[in-house]
Each structure stands twice: as C-alpha cells, then as structure tokens.
Amino acid sequence: MSRIELDEVTKVFDDDVLAVDDVSLTIEDDELVVFVGPSGSGKSTTLRMIAGLEKPTDGDIRIAGERMTHVEPQNRDIAMVFQSFALYPHRSVRGNLSFPLEARDMDDDEIERRVAEAAEILGITELLDRKPSQLSGGQQQRVALGRAIVRDPQAFLMDEPLANLDAKLRTQMRAEVVSLQQELGVTMIHVTHNQEEAMTMGDRVVVMDQGEVQQIAPPKEMYQRPANRFVAEFIGSPSMNIIEGSIEDETFSAYDSGVTLGLPSGLSGVTGEVALGIRPENVELVDEPGDYTFEAKVELIELLGNVQIVHFDVGGQEFLAELHPDVEVEQGEHRHVRVAPGKGHLFDGLSSRSERIVPEGEA
Amino acid sequence: MSSDTESSRLARATRNEYLEYWFALPAILILLALVIIPMVWSLYVSFTNLNLTIASRTTEFIGLANYADLLTSGRFWDAIINTAYYVGIGVTVQFVLGFAVALIMANYTDGWLNSLLFTVLLLPMMMAPVVAGLMWRLLFDESFGPINHLLGAMGLPEPSWLSSAQLSLDAILIADIWQWTPFMILILYTGRLAINEDLYEAARMDGASKWFTFRHVTVPQMKGVIAVALLIRAMDAFKFFDKMYLMTQGGPGTSSELGTYYNYLLGFSDFAMGRATAMSWLLLLFAVVLANIFLWVLERGEGGEQVV
DSSP states (O other), rough: OEEEEEEEEEEOTTOOOEEEEEEEEEEEOOOOOEEEEEEEESHHHHHHHTTTTTOOOOEEEEEETTEOSSSSSGGGGGEOOTTTOOOOOOOOOOOOOOOHHHHHOOOOOOHHHHHHHHHHHHHHHHTTTOGGSSSOOHHHHHHHHHHHHTOSSSEEEESSSTTTTTTTHHHHHHHHHHHHHHTOEEEEEESOOHHHHHHHHHEEEEETTTTTEEEEOOOOHHHHHBBHHHHHHSSSOOOOOOEEEEEEEEEEEEEESSSSSEEEEGTHHHHHHHHHHHGGGGEEEEESEEEEEEEEEEEEEEEOOSOEEEEEEEETTEEEEOOOOOOOOOTTTTEEEEEOOOEEESSSSSTTOOOOOOOOOOO | OOOHHHHHEEEEEHHHHHHHHHHHHHHHHHHIEEEEEHHHHHHHHHHBBBOOOSSSOOBBBBTHHHHHHHHOOOOHHHHHHHHHHHHHHHHHHHHHHHHHHHHHHTOOOOOHHHHHHHHHHHHHHSSOOOHHHHHHHHTOOTOOOOOHHHHHHHHHHHOTTTTTTTHHHHHHHHHHHHHHHHHHHHHHHHHHHOOOOOHHHHHTTHHHHHHHHIIIIIHHHHHHHHHHHHHHHHHHTTTTOOOHHHTTTOOOOTOOOOOHHHHHHHHTTTOOOHHHHHHHHHHHHHHHHHHHHHHHHHHHGGGOOOOO
16 A cells, blocks of 8 residues: 555745646556656656655645655655666665665665565676676666665655666666566656656656646546647657637638638537647548648658658648658648548647647547 | 978987987986985985084995984884874864864755855965964963963963973864864865765665765765875875974974974984984885875775775
8 A cells, every 4th residue: 555645735946946836646556657747847856755855845745645745755665766876886786785775774684685586576686796887777777776676665756767778778678667567566656758658658647847737647548638738749759730720610710821620510619719739640641622621731751661750831830740651742742631530639729728628529 | 392301300200219208308307306316315325324513424334223223212203103193183183073064064054154164164274384383382372372361261270282291292283183174174075065966865765864874875985085185184294394393393302293303303403314314214114104004994995996
C-alpha cells in the first residue's frame, strides 16, 4: 500500500517564482505515472516535493496514507534516481549499492545478500568492483537503478533518468525500466520532457505546463482526447496542426488561410472563435474538392521510410500531413487535402488553455 | 635568392634534433647556478668544519661528525620537538577550525553573510607575517597588552605569555592559528563547493544521516583538497620563522626555539657553516619523510584512490 496523494500542493520559490500551482493528484499503488511537460513546467519540482527535497509552500503530500509534507527525505522510504545518476565517485559499484543499506545500519550479511540480488536483477554482477568512472552511461544508469531497488522502497522517483543516454540506449532502458517496475510491483513516478517516453512508459500520463496540471489520463486517451490545446500540441509527433478561425452556420473559416470546412454532425451546435486541431495522420489527398477538403501547396517532403511527412503551405501557414510513402506527391504542386471526418479537434478559443469541445455522442 | 637560403637555413636548423635543449639551456643554467650547485656545495660543506669566524683554520673534511654532534645534542632535539609540537598542534587546530567554519559557511550561511565573513576572515592572511608578529607581541605584552588587561578585568590570572617557558611557544601558536586558519577555511570551503550537490540529495534520499553523509560523502570527496591544504600548511609551518623571531627569539632560554631558528643561529650567529648546512639537510630529510608518510597514510584511506 504505497499510494501517493498530492492535495492542492503549491510551491513558490524564494525569488517569487511560482513553480507548482495548486496540484492535486493521486498515484495508485503499483502504478507507473509519468510527469511530462516542457522545461519549467514544474514537473521536477513536483517530484522533488514528493521526495522531500523541496518543501511545499502550501498543500499536503501523503504517502501510504501518512502525511509526509514536512518529513525529511531520509525518513520517507522513497528512492530516487537522478538525471546525473549521482553515483558516489569514490565508491565502487558495490559501495554505491550498499550505501543506503549501510546508512540504515543493516547487518553485513543482509547487505551482501541484497546487493547481490539487485546486481543480479540488473545484470551488473561482474561490475561490482569497478568505480563509476569506469562504467558506460548505460551501466551507470543500472547502478543508479540498483541503488534504488536494494532498499525495497515504497516508491521510486525517477528525475529524467534517461535524458543523459544516447537515443538507442534510451529506447532500450525505457523498456527495461517498465519491466523492472512490473517485476518489482512498485509505485513509480517518472519525470521526462520527452512525450514519446511518456506515452510508451506510463500507465497514466500527467501533462504539466507552467506549474499546472493540464491533463491526467492514460496515454491513449491523452492522444485521442486531449483536454486542451496545449496537451493537443504537446502530445504526438509530428505535432497536431492547429488552424485558428471561427464558426458560423456550421462552417469553420480560418482567419489567415481562407480555408473553410463544414462541421461533422456531432459538433453542429458550436459557434464562435475556435482553434481547429488536425493530427497529421488524419488527412488524405483527394483529386476533387468536396466535403472536409481544402487546397494546399506542397512545400517540402520528408521521407522517413515507413511514412512521408508532407509540409503543405496553406495560405502562408504550415500544415503537416503524414502519408503513406506510396502516395505520389510533387514539391510545388497544389493538392486537395481531406480531413478524416470526426478526426478534427475543436478548442473553444485561441489560447493554449482553450478546452476541447466534446462532440455529442463521445463519452 | 636570399630568402631561399634563409628558409633552407631555417629548415636545417629545425632538423637539428638538439634544438629543444638549446631553448631550455638558459633556464637550466640559471637553475644550476642558483639551486643545484649551491645545494651540492652545501652538502659538501656539511661534511667539513668550515667556520667563517676562524679565518686562519684550514677547512678539513670531517665526515659525519657534524651530523653525529647534532643528533646527540639536546638543543637540536629540543628544537625538533618544538617544531613537531608547533607543526602538529598548529596545523591540526587550523584544520579542525577551518573545516568546521568552511562547512558552516557552505551549508548554513550564504549571500551577503558569506561575503562579509570572507572579507573579515581574509584580513589576517593579507597581513605581512612581520606585522602580525609585532601586533601579537603587543597584544601579549605583560604590562600594557590588551589580552592581559582583559583577563585581569575578568578576574582571571594574567600569565606572562612571552617570558614563560611554558607559554611562549603556545603564544606563538595562537598568533599563527589566528593568521592561517582563514587559509584552511578558504581552501576547504572551495573544496566543499566543488562537490556535486546531487550527491548530497542522493544521500538524503538514501536515508543517510548528516554524520554518515559527512563521513561517507564529504570527507572522501574532499580527500584531495584536504591533503593539499594540510601539506601546504605543514610545509609552511615547518619552515616557520618570522613571528617567532619577532615575539620571543626562541626564548625564554631556548623554550620556544624552533628548528629553523636554531639552524639560523648556527649559520648566521655562530657562522659554523659545516654544522648549519648539516642541520639544513637533516631538516630537509625530516620534511621529505614526513610528507611522504602523510601522503601514504591518506592514500590508504577509503577506496585507495590517488589523491594528489
């Protein structure tokens, strides 16, 4: 039972910077939750408050039902993996793994047993006598994880632990961290600025921006039903296309590009200023103009192998489409782009906090 | 044409495989003249009975007699023991005080308070040792010195600091601790700041107490800096001379006489150059042996990592 609850937690730093603004969320037992957001979004500060390294200005933090808001980190029974790994350079791998156990005055046999077990799980047994400086980035990462798991803590906090690894290793460690979490059955909070990492790792994803939680949802829901324009643009790569405009008589007219589109039936009641979001994969090229189509000029084509990303110019605005590589496109030509019906997202205003308008019939 | 010959001459010159030695030659000559030849000469002199006050006597080679005389002389050993006391106690107190203040400054104070502390703490170091010596001689003065005045005002005994065989060396020690503890603070403070703060956060997350963190993170991480600070201060203390010369001149009697001062007296008061050079060589030997024992002890510590 190591549920983590944040209740209206706020953090204002000494220089009056509001880092975390009134955050409430609950992380269930054995859940892997990913905090994601751009830098300065307050995700790391939130994590550090859960760790106890920062004290909240306001609000409460409970771990396993106990109020921990003002408890020192050493008494919280929580392990943390740092972006820099923070291995003790003067100690061998063994010394690093045993550090938290020695700090707790555990007896030598038990330390020996636990260190061996953790090293076994992470496949670093043969590295036990090396110094951190003699290890590769991936090995250091494993030692950092090992130092967290030897303790068998209530929860794991991971502060961008994969950010210092190269791309290939990052993908590999991502999967390893997830399987480790499942194997150990522990609560884990993982912080990243990489939305792909968030989508692939999290049972649930918490998107933050400017100290506020924007949305808490499982990855698929986050992608399909972003709560507001910020989440819509942040999650997904390439990002969602946004066209700003207004709706009158069930027709959307863009401000800059002259694009006009009819609305599908579920959104028939909407009027006024909106932002229309269309994911690059939700469009196709058609030969004739018709419903849900607009004309656009091909500016640039990026072939990625399995898909091609086509950059269109729509009245001076960029619009990205992700198409099958066999679709014939020529740079400079004008084409008719058709939006898949029901795949557009409407946000009720132009700011990044504009909420998504939920179509009728959607749960 | 002429530029052609010039460049070919340059090419020949650069092909000269001894060229780099020619460049180093001036420095080598200066070193030889000012350091190496005098050292070798002094080693030779230490085996003779050279005395500058006895002009008529022919200088004779007397083997190890100077060394034997010194090593069996009570005054020599008193001076060595005084030096050991002075180096041992002085550097230890400076180190402990300096480390404590450095850690307090790194962990508990910051901003303007640290700037102020630095300015105040660095003042003694900026003072010429001669001036510091004179100042402390006045402070410790038995009839009109402020220290005894204050002690008297508080109803405490007023010791005769500089004219007591028991206290004279300690009085010098106090003056030196006052002047050089800031050096320890400065070096150890910067050493402490060089440690990655993540390690301290990691230690907190790992459940380490402050004392455990101090022993297992701070000290091992600062081993190199500590070694350098101790070594610099110990070497400096070993050759200490100025404040003692001004405050007590080794007195009363020889109670505060240090190795360096006795060595000075042998050479420039008695002009017994054979004896004086022999003592210089003995002091050098002690210093080298001590420094190496010290480094060896430090290197054996946790992890056995190279420190210097």
